[in-house]
Amino acid sequence: MARELITGNGAAGYVLAQAGEANRSARGCCCGAYPITPQTEIIEYLRGFEFAKGRVVPVESEHSAMAVCIGASLGGARAFTASSANGLAYMAENVFAAGYFRLPIVMIAVNRTLGPPWNIWADQGDSLALRDAAWVQFYVESHQELVDTILMAFRIAEDSRVMLPVMVCMDGFIVSHTQMVVDLPEQQQVDAYLPTCSIPHRLNVDRPATVGGLAWPRETEHMRHEIQQAMERVPAVLEEARGEFEQVFGRRPHGVMSAEYVDEAETVVVASNTIARTVRNVIEQRRVGGEAIGLVSAKLFRPFPRDAIRAALHDKRRVAVLDRNHSPGSGGIFWQEIAATLQGCDVEVLQDYVVGLGGGDVTPDVVNRIIDDLVKRETSAEPVWEEVTA
Amino acid sequence: MSIALTTADQPCEHILRAGNTNCAGCGMSLGLQLLEQGLDGARPTLAIPACCGIVTAGAFPTSGYGVPVAATTFASSAAVATGLSTIAELNEETEPVICWAGDGGTYDIGLATLSAAAERNENIIYICYDNEIYGNTGGQRSSATPEGVRTTTTPKGKCEVKKDIMRIMTAHRIPYAATLSIAHREDFLQKIRTAAATRGFRFLLLLSPCPTGWKSEPDESVDLIEYAVRCGLFPLYEVFDGERYRVNVRPDGTPLEEYTSRQRRYTSADVDLGHLQSEILKQWRLLDGLCNAFPAEGKMAGRAPKRN
Ligand SMILES: Cc1ncc(C[n+]2csc(CCOP(=O)(O)OP(=O)(O)O)c2C)c(N)n1
Ligand code: SF4
Numbered sequence: 001m002a003r004e005l006i007t008g009n010g011a012a013g014y015v016l017a018q019a020g021e022a023n024r025s026a027r028g029c030c031c032g033a034y035p036i037t038p039q040t041e042i043i044e045y046l047r048g049f050e051f052a053k054g055r056v057v058p059v060e061s062e063h064s065a066m067a068v069c070i071g072a073s074l075g076g077a078r079a080f081t082a083s084s085a086n087g088l089a090y091m092a093e094n095v096f097a098a099g100y101f102r103l104p105i106v107m108i109a110v111n112r113t114l115g116p117p118w119n120i121w122a123d124q125g126d127s128l129a130l131r132d133a134a135w136v137q138f139y140v141e142s143h144q145e146l147v148d149t150i151l152m153a154f155r156i157a158e159d160s161r162v163m164l165p166v167m168v169c170m171d172g173f174i175v176s177h178t179q180m181v182v183d184l185p186e187q188q189q190v191d192a193y194l195p196t197c198s199i200p201h202r203l204n205v206d207r208p209a210t211v212g213g214l215a216w217p218r219e220t221e222h223m224r225h226e227i228q229q230a231m232e233r234v235p236a237v238l239e240e241a242r243g244e245f246e247q248v249f250g251r252r253p254h255g256v257m258s259a260e261y262v263d264e265a266e267t268v269v270v271a272s273n274t275i276a277r278t279v280r281n282v283i284e285q286r287r288v289g290g291e292a293i294g295l296v297s298a299k300l301f302r303p304f305p306r307d308a309i310r311a312a313l314h315d316k317r318r319v320a321v322l323d324r325n326h327s328p329g330s331g332g333i334f335w336q337e338i339a340a341t342l343q344g345c346d347v348e349v350l351q352d353y354v355v356g357l358g359g360g361d362v363t364p365d366v367v368n369r370i371i372d373d374l375v376k377r378e379t380s381a382e383p384v385w386e387e388v389t390a
Numbered sequence: 391m392s393i394a395l396t397t398a399d400q401p402c403e404h405i406l407r408a409g410n411t412n413c414a415g416c417g418m419s420l421g422l423q424l425l426e427q428g429l430d431g432a433r434p435t436l437a438i439p440a441c442c443g444i445v446t447a448g449a450f451p452t453s454g455y456g457v458p459v460a461a462t463t464f465a466s467s468a469a470v471a472t473g474l475s476t477i478a479e480l481n482e483e484t485e486p487v488i489c490w491a492g493d494g495g496t497y498d499i500g501l502a503t504l505s506a507a508a509e510r511n512e513n514i515i516y517i518c519y520d521n522e523i524y525g526n527t528g529g530q531r532s533s534a535t536p537e538g539v540r541t542t543t544t545p546k547g548k549c550e551v552k553k554d555i556m557r558i559m560t561a562h563r564i565p566y567a568a569t570l571s572i573a574h575r576e577d578f579l580q581k582i583r584t585a586a587a588t589r590g591f592r593f594l595l596l597l598s599p600c601p602t603g604w605k606s607e608p609d610e611s612v613d614l615i616e617y618a619v620r621c622g623l624f625p626l627y628e629v630f631d632g633e634r635y636r637v638n639v640r641p642d643g644t645p646l647e648e649y650t651s652r653q654r655r656y657t658s659a660d661v662d663l664g665h666l667q668s669e670i671l672k673q674w675r676l677l678d679g680l681c682n683a684f685p686a687e688g689k690m691a692g693r694a695p696k697r698n
Pocket of ligand 1: 440441442443463464465491492493494495496521523524525526527532
């Protein structure tokens with residue numbers, strides 16, 4: 001294991017390449033690559049990597065980047081790509097196709113504001129717009145978590161109980177372009193951690209199936225139900241992936257979420273990606289001052305880990321959800337999920353704060369302001385807009 | 391996992407099985423059979439976008455195809471085929487990867503994807519069966535619809551001229567491009583053999599009668615294509631590396647009316663046969679000029695793909 005000072009994009013490119021390389025004794029790997037800020041360094045890294053058995057195809061659009069991954073995956077190979085914002089939106093049709101085809105493709109989504117207006121900074125609205133595309137989705141806090149989650153993503157995606165694509169989402173710039181010291185795996189560790197990729201429904205001249213053609217409602221309903229069942233198996237498969245990870249790499253990565261100081265707290269803040277780190281710092285300071293506030297750092301968004309969320313939050317007095325994303329006409333998207341999950345529980349105040357859209361800097365001051373507001377609330381209101389740059 | 395199943399997934403010797411859903415007289419039916427004959431026993435994998443050609447498979451879990459098929463999104467066949475052929479190449483598998491796409495997926499929505507795959511010289515055979523409309527959605531215009539022709543979205547006849555996809559594709563200087571006629575069997579088979587023996591991107595254009603949309607008689611489909619070739623409307627030719635030309639069949643003076651009068655899509659008042667005839671002459675002046683200046687002589691080897 002090497003400890004290196006590296007950017008989020010550098011680390012993502014490095015780990016994707018190793019994962020691809022780890023399939024060299026099977027059918028190899030392939031990536032359809034197209035640039036968009038703040039993801040571009042990932043595909044640049046991959047284009048420069050000398051794969052023993054793999055190819056990175058420089059395509060003309062994100063739509064085709066995913067289509068190349070679909071073709072490679074249908075050919076039985078390990079496939080991966082990365083994109084952001086309008087790239088993800090342009091790719092969308094094939095993002096859904098990859099999910100419905102049940103192909104274990106891994107994609108890094110570097111979260112960026114969907115334009116217009118043209119804004120390249122962090123906002124989760126791009127990947128969350130794809131939440132219904134039959135992809136497993138993880139949101140990561142840090143560079144190290146990014147590395148660990150990408151490795152687990154391949155295991156989960158390719159697990160025969162799951163067979164679904166996985167998206168690993170990080171904050172644009174805040175993670176993608178900053179450097180941190182990270183434990184990077186060696187190739188032989190990745191080889192040991194990732195079994196070679198085996199796709200049961202890959203196209204095969206000896207078994208001439210037509211994949212993805214016309215289907216009647218009954219068969220379609222059944223296929224969709226199977227996807228739901230596969231999603232429901234993800235938390236258990238993730239637990240196994242963590243256990244194996246610890247054996248190979250000697251540290252235990254995150255699970256479906258991280259609940260911290262929650263047991264003794266009446267007030268809990270839910271956040272994801274790097275905002276969760278800022279919240280953690282603020283909460284730790286306020287605990288020194290005697291306030292019992294807990295944190296739920298949400299990581300797995302699809303499938304939504306309802307059991308874990310309910311267990312952590314069902315008896316809390318006040319819960320705040322911080323959303324760096326927004327569904328116009330409704331509110332924050334994590335909040336919608338948590339509100340649905342906590343139906344029938346005793347939570348008195350469940351307050352959504354839409355904060356940091358378009359990359360607004362969610363500083364400790366902003367988080368303190370939110371917590372000050374939260375602890376005074378007796379009832380929840382409509383989503384609160386916390387404009388950090390006001 | 392049911393997406394993976396097709397009940398008819400035992401090996402079958404034919405690309406197109408009996409009992410598929412094509413309309414009677416569909417040019418695809420003969421086209422797919424001639425493709426199989428030209429491939430001389432090779433077992434292709436097909437990437438088929440949204441179009442009549444994927445409806446040909448019929449409904450899950452059966453399939454009208456006896457070879458593996460990826461049903462791709464409308465614009466994506468050339469990119470999905472890129473992924474498939476990449477993995478085939480990495481695993482030293484030599485069976486061809488073939489896109490089988492309509493004119494909508496080729497001239498219109500899929501053009502950027504197609505152009506990019508051609509530019510990268512992917513190891514794919516791309517066959518466009520051109521029925522000059524969106525057949526699957528009920529016969530709307532495409533940029534392959536000829537001038538004057540009535541479709542459901544050009545009720546008074548199309549104002550614009552047909553896009554020349556062969557010029558677009560040969561401008562990519564792909565190793566091999568050719569036009570195919572279901573009325574010229576030997577020529578068709580020879581071109582499939584040439585395509586199969588060439589590496590890199592190969593583009594084949596098949597004028598594919600669609601009795602349903604052309605408002606023609608199903609039993610006249612082969613005759614229609616025969617007339618289209620003989621009157622010069624649909625030239626049969628080959629282009630190697632985008633720069634060496636060969637005409638395979640020359641027009642023989644058959645009047646254009648033999649072709650148009652058998653299709654009720656050509657009944658708009660805007661159809662001007664004199665004008666269409668002069669366009670045919672222009673097309674031949676250009677083609678003859680290219681053939682004279684850049685003749686394809688002897689056996690041609692296409693530009694093999696380079697990878698790094
Ligand atoms: C993105 C997208 N837009 C529209 C459609 C609807 N659609 C399906 S097939 C088709 C037309 C296909 O026409 P063509 O490629 O000429 O093939 P044909 O049906 O004539 O065989 C259209 C518009 C679609 N499937 N996907
Ligand atoms: S509509 Fe036309 S192209 Fe489609 S199956 Fe029928 S005849 Fe063939």
